[in-house]
Amino acid sequence: MADPNNRPPGAPRPPAVVLLSGGMDSAVVLAEARALGFVPHALSFRYGQRHAVELDAAARIAVAGGAAAHLVVGLELGALGGSSLTADQPVPKDRTRAEIGQKVPSTYVPARNTVFLSVALGWAEVLGARDLFCGVNAIDTSGYPDCRPEFLAAFEALAQVATAADPRGTPYRVHAPLLELDKAAIVRRATELGVDLALSHTCYDPVVAAGATRPLACGRCDACTLRLEGFARAGLVDGAPYVADAPRPDRKP
Amino acid sequence: MADPNNRPPGAPRPPAVVLLSGGMDSAVVLAEARALGFVPHALSFRYGQRHAVELDAAARIAVAGGAAAHLVVGLELGALGGSSLTADQPVPKDRTRAEIGQKVPSTYVPARNTVFLSVALGWAEVLGARDLFCGVNAIDTSGYPDCRPEFLAAFEALAQVATAADPRGTPYRVHAPLLELDKAAIVRRATELGVDLALSHTCYDPVVAAGATRPLACGRCDACTLRLEGFARAGLVDGAPYVADAPRPDRKP
Numbered sequence: 001m002a003d004p005n006n007r008p009p010g011a012p013r014p015p016a017v018v019l020l021s022g023g024m025d026s027a028v029v030l031a032e033a034r035a036l037g038f039v040p041h042a043l044s045f046r047y048g049q050r051h052a053v054e055l056d057a058a059a060r061i062a063v064a065g066g067a068a069a070h071l072v073v074g075l076e077l078g079a080l081g082g083s084s085l086t087a088d089q090p091v092p093k094d095r096t097r098a099e100i101g102q103k104v105p106s107t108y109v110p111a112r113n114t115v116f117l118s119v120a121l122g123w124a125e126v127l128g129a130r131d132l133f134c135g136v137n138a139i140d141t142s143g144y145p146d147c148r149p150e151f152l153a154a155f156e157a158l159a160q161v162a163t164a165a166d167p168r169g170t171p172y173r174v175h176a177p178l179l180e181l182d183k184a185a186i187v188r189r190a191t192e193l194g195v196d197l198a199l200s201h202t203c204y205d206p207v208v209a210a211g212a213t214r215p216l217a218c219g220r221c222d223a224c225t226l227r228l229e230g231f232a233r234a235g236l237v238d239g240a241p242y243v244a245d246a247p248r249p250d251r252k253p
Numbered sequence: 254m255a256d257p258n259n260r261p262p263g264a265p266r267p268p269a270v271v272l273l274s275g276g277m278d279s280a281v282v283l284a285e286a287r288a289l290g291f292v293p294h295a296l297s298f299r300y301g302q303r304h305a306v307e308l309d310a311a312a313r314i315a316v317a318g319g320a321a322a323h324l325v326v327g328l329e330l331g332a333l334g335g336s337s338l339t340a341d342q343p344v345p346k347d348r349t350r351a352e353i354g355q356k357v358p359s360t361y362v363p364a365r366n367t368v369f370l371s372v373a374l375g376w377a378e379v380l381g382a383r384d385l386f387c388g389v390n391a392i393d394t395s396g397y398p399d400c401r402p403e404f405l406a407a408f409e410a411l412a413q414v415a416t417a418a419d420p421r422g423t424p425y426r427v428h429a430p431l432l433e434l435d436k437a438a439i440v441r442r443a444t445e446l447g448v449d450l451a452l453s454h455t456c457y458d459p460v461v462a463a464g465a466t467r468p469l470a471c472g473r474c475d476a477c478t479l480r481l482e483g484f485a486r487a488g489l490v491d492g493a494p495y496v497a498d499a500p501r502p503d504r505k506p
Contacts, residue, residue: 073333109375121367122363145414145415148414
């Protein structure tokens with residue numbers, strides 16, 4: 001691993017590419033990359049999400065998190081079909097914590113993280129970066145296959161042979177600093193790093209309400225359920241806007 | 254490997270995803286997939302190429318090659334910079350066969366094959382396919398790092414852990430039937446399989462000429478040089494259209 005904190009005096013901070021979805025996890029990852037001494041370059045995708053709300057959140061987070069650049073790459077993953085996040089299928093609602101993660105849900109976008117990391121690798125090569133950061137998480141994953149440690153290890157192995165970078169140089173590294181953290185720990189880590197999670201957007205099914213400055217989270221899809229439980233278990237209240245009748249376990253005494 | 258020729262009597266032919274650039278190699282690969290007993294699903298990308306000519310060629314080849322579907326996925330790889338194929342840099346010309354392949358050329362698109370195979374993997378997952386076909390080639394590669402056997406092996410390893418497909422089922426396989434063939438052998442193989450290579454487009458710098466039904470190949474970029482030498486060594490004449498003053502080693506006695 002390139003350790004930017006062990007670099008010679010006066011050496012510039014190395015660049016790193018950070019996948020930035022606009023959700024709370026990626027906001028924390030961006031802050032982790034910066035705290036580790038990298039110059040973060042944020043990468044987001046316009047990939048046929050039904051809601052571009054998360055790209056607005058990514059832009060807010062990139063600015064607040066001190067990204068040196070924020071690149072949004074268009075990618076028509078929706079053309080492949082197969083996901084309720086990109087196709088006209090209903091998003092599951094009101095599933096309990098026990099039901100979430102039992103099997104791969106309909107919100108899974110086929111090979112999404114593989115594609116996103118591949119584009120990140122391409123940008124890293126252009127930037128001369130050897131470090132990629134992503135917010136994948138093996139604890140509260142919603143059951144996505146491409147959020148597992150063995151997936152990250154396989155991608156890291158691929159990266160070493162996939163680019164024109166000198167194989168004798170620093171190896172590529174895929175950092176997943178949230179891999180072993182549950183949502184409560186991520187909320188606490190955000191507080192430690194000074195990340196304002198209210199800037200982030202998590203909901204799979206947001207509601208555009210008259211007079212609101214940004215869409216409101218539903219509070220009932222899998223992503224909202226995991227997020228709100230994380231705040232509740234961390235003993236903190238989520239500052240992001242929700243619909244009025246959303247269940248708010250984070251506000252319970 | 255799933256061997257479609259050993260399937261039970263009456264079993265349907267399995268689907269496969271074939272990366273189809275519109276060049277001669279991918280035209281042969283599509284025919285190989287069909288000859289092996291797969292139902293080919295052709296996948297092309299609109300990725301910021303300076304010329305969309307190759308997408309027209311891909312569409313012709315998909316029809317002629319009996320693809321069950323042809324999907325063109327938009328992907329703004331040009332936003333990453335770093336390649337003369339997607340940026341406003343000159344394409345190298347008149348390099349000898351010895352100069353081509355000495356180092357990674359400016360036409361290299363960072364992590365292109367990694368990204369393309371990743372999207373192919375996503376489509377394969379949706380289709381229930383376990384077989385991906387690509388036209389990469391370790392002999393006449395122009396020196397691209399993501400055309401090497403170790404790259405393909407690493408991607409195959411990644412695929413096994415990257416999707417929601419049952420890990421106890423048939424493993425994913427990345428087929429690169431041209432890997433060990435030089436261009437002359439590819440031209441000969443096309444003839445054996447009945448592939449009309451005149452439908453394909455290879456040139457990095459085509460010329461739109463008045464009255465021509467399709468753009469003319471320059472005959473002098475690395476891709477044209479390799480293609481024409483392949484035809485010459487196979488003892489065949491290329492039926493694709495070239496500019497009038499193109500060097501034509503395939504026409505020499």
